[in-house]
Amino acid sequence: MRRRRDLRREKTIVLKFENQVVMEDQQEKQRKQEEEEEETRNEFEDRKRYYEHEVMKNPHDDDLWFGYIWLLQQHEEEEEEESEGKDHRTKIREVYERAIFNVPGTGNERLWESYLRLCISYAVYEELDARDVQRARRVYLHCLRQIPNDKFFAGIWLLAAKFEIRQLNLEGAREILDAAICKVRGTEILLNKYIKMEQQLGNVDRCRNIYKNYISLSPKDCVAWIRFAMLEAHQGYRGGKNSATQEERKHCIQRARMVFERAINYFTTLSATCPLANLDICTLQDVWEYIEASFGVLGDVNLIRSRYPKKTKRDR
Numbered sequence: 001m002r003r004r005r006d007l008r009r010e011k012t013i014v015l016k017f018e019n020q021v022v023m024e025d026q027q028e029k030q031r032k033q034e035e036e037e038e039e040t041r042n043e044f045e046d047r048k049r050y051y052e053h054e055v056m057k058n059p060h061d062d063d064l065w066f067g068y069i070w071l072l073q074q075h076e077e078e079e080e081e082e083s084e085g086k087d088h089r090t091k092i093r094e095v096y097e098r099a100i101f102n103v104p105g106t107g108n109e110r111l112w113e114s115y116l117r118l119c120i121s122y123a124v125y126e127e128l129d130a131r132d133v134q135r136a137r138r139v140y141l142h143c144l145r146q147i148p149n150d151k152f153f154a155g156i157w158l159l160a161a162k163f164e165i166r167q168l169n170l171e172g173a174r175e176i177l178d179a180a181i182c183k184v185r186g187t188e189i190l191l192n193k194y195i196k197m198e199q200q201l202g203n204v205d206r207c208r209n210i211y212k213n214y215i216s217l218s219p220k221d222c223v224a225w226i227r228f229a230m231l232e233a234h235q236g237y238r239g240g241k242n243s244a245t246q247e248e249r250k251h252c253i254q255r256a257r258m259v260f261e262r263a264i265n266y267f268t269t270l271s272a273t274c275p276l277a278n279l280d281i282c283t284l285q286d287v288w289e290y291i292e293a294s295f296g297v298l299g300d301v302n303l304i305r306s307r308y309p310k311k312t313k314r315d316r
Contacts, residue, residue: 062114
């Protein structure tokens with residue numbers, strides 16, 4: 001009996017010791033975890049103070065803003081893991097808003113590049129991460145209101161239009177592209193993308209109106225005249241040569257001829273003050289003759305040769 005009591009006592013002592021060791025290990029782990037968390041918080045605050053100081057000195061440096069935003073996003077992810085669905089996006093939005101508030105002066109292309117990168121990043125963040133379409137739309141519209149009307153910035157107009165297309169808002173995309181064609185200089189890329197979108201949707205009348213509006217703003221763009229004429233010519237052959245009647249093809253060919261005639265008449269008038277316009281006339285004649293030949297029996301190459309005798313090299 002005594003032996004049993006001694007064994008039980010020893011067992012109890014061993015268990016107490018083991019429990020104490022386990023408790024001390026847990027306390028040590030908790031202490032180390034708290035120290036690591038405190039160290040992480042201190043490091044985050046130090047880096048945050050650094051970025052705050054630097055962006056105040058260099059408000060147009062997009063690398064600093066992106067570094068600051070990345071720091072906040074990393075901190076946001078860590079806090080969201082610990083919290084229960086708490087929204088930590090307010091701080092990120094505040095930094096983005098401060099960044100795009102610093103609008104560059106006109107004429108500095110490098111600063112505008114940085115500014116556009118910040119605006120695009122902000123809009124993408126709202127659309128994909130925050131899932132806030134209205135905020136993303138406001139960012140794009142804010143950017144479009146700020147940028148100069150220069151061909152260098154045509155890409156942002158396309159991005160804004162594509163955003164509206166992703167939201168299935170075709171009218172919104174059209175409004176943006178219509179405004180871009182009127183405001184931005186050198187909009188060939190915008191024009192081609194816009195025309196391609198409407199052609200894919202089967203809106204031929206809208207394509208005509210787009211070309212007419214663009215040519216009224218940039219009548220010296222010979223390529224736009226040619227593409228307008230080719231648009232009209234190809235309408236009679238959509239889906240293959242047997243998809244339209246002969247009368248319909250004749251009508252389309254006549255519309256193409258009218259575009260070429262308007263173009264040549266415009267450049268002929270222009271050549272009185274600008275001799276280089278003769279080169280555009282020659283280009284229009286060559287393309288028109290090629291298209292007439294492609295019409296087959298419906299084409300009339302002699303029509304061009306009789307109405308508009310080709311200029312000689314000396315005339316050119």
